[in-house]
Amino acid sequence: xxxxxxxxxxxxxxxxxxxxxxxxxxxxxxxxxxxxxxxxxxxxxxxxxxxxxxxxxxxxxxxxxxxxxxxxxxxxxxxxxxxxxxxxxxxxxxxxxxxxxxxxxxxxxxxxxxxxxxxxxxxxxxxxxxxxxxxxxxxxxxxxxxxxxxxxxxxxxxxxxxxxxxxxxxxxxxxxxxxxxxxxxx
Numbered sequence: 448x449x450x451x452x453x454x455x456x457x458x459x460x461x462x463x464x465x466x467x468x469x470x471x472x473x474x475x476x477x478x479x480x481x482x483x484x485x486x487x488x489x490x491x492x493x494x495x496x497x498x499x500x501x502x503x504x505x506x507x508x509x510x511x512x513x514x515x516x517x518x519x520x521x522x523x524x525x526x527x528x529x530x531x532x533x534x535x536x537x538x539x540x541x542x543x544x545x546x547x548x549x550x551x552x553x554x555x556x557x558x559x560x561x562x563x564x565x566x567x568x569x570x571x572x573x574x575x576x577x578x579x580x581x582x583x584x585x586x587x588x589x590x591x592x593x594x595x596x597x598x599x600x601x602x603x604x605x606x607x608x609x610x611x612x613x614x615x616x617x618x619x620x621x622x623x624x625x626x627x628x629x630x631x632x633x
Contacts, residue, residue, distance in 0.1 A: 453515070493558045505534060514539070543569050592614060
């Protein structure tokens, strides 16, 4: 279902009208790179969409790969990188799948607003896949909505968006319980 929704969004909606498609990387990612808390390395953007952050990281010296469930998103990402003359990799893949097409390991994995598309029953599989993609000692950053966020009505764990997707809003306790077995939380 999510694959069909994302494919419909990326194949029919102009990028400027997709709310999460921002060309400028979010401050948290820029801060990590500018402060060198994350130095140029092999990085994967999980749910990369149109590839904006993969392209940004590539311009900053990273060996960057982006994956997305939508073939149209990956087509847009490849076109954008080509247009800008930036070398990076894009792969159509499902972060909840067996990700067998991913046969390399990464130092840093990044997820900008993907986890809230993944409902609780699938989150352990997601975390397992993130861990499978990371080298030992690798770092991971996830930015997702808190249940305290006012977005999309501001109440309830499940909220429908204007693009007709449904998101799951997490509590901090849920996030800690999800990540603590696999990661050192900072």
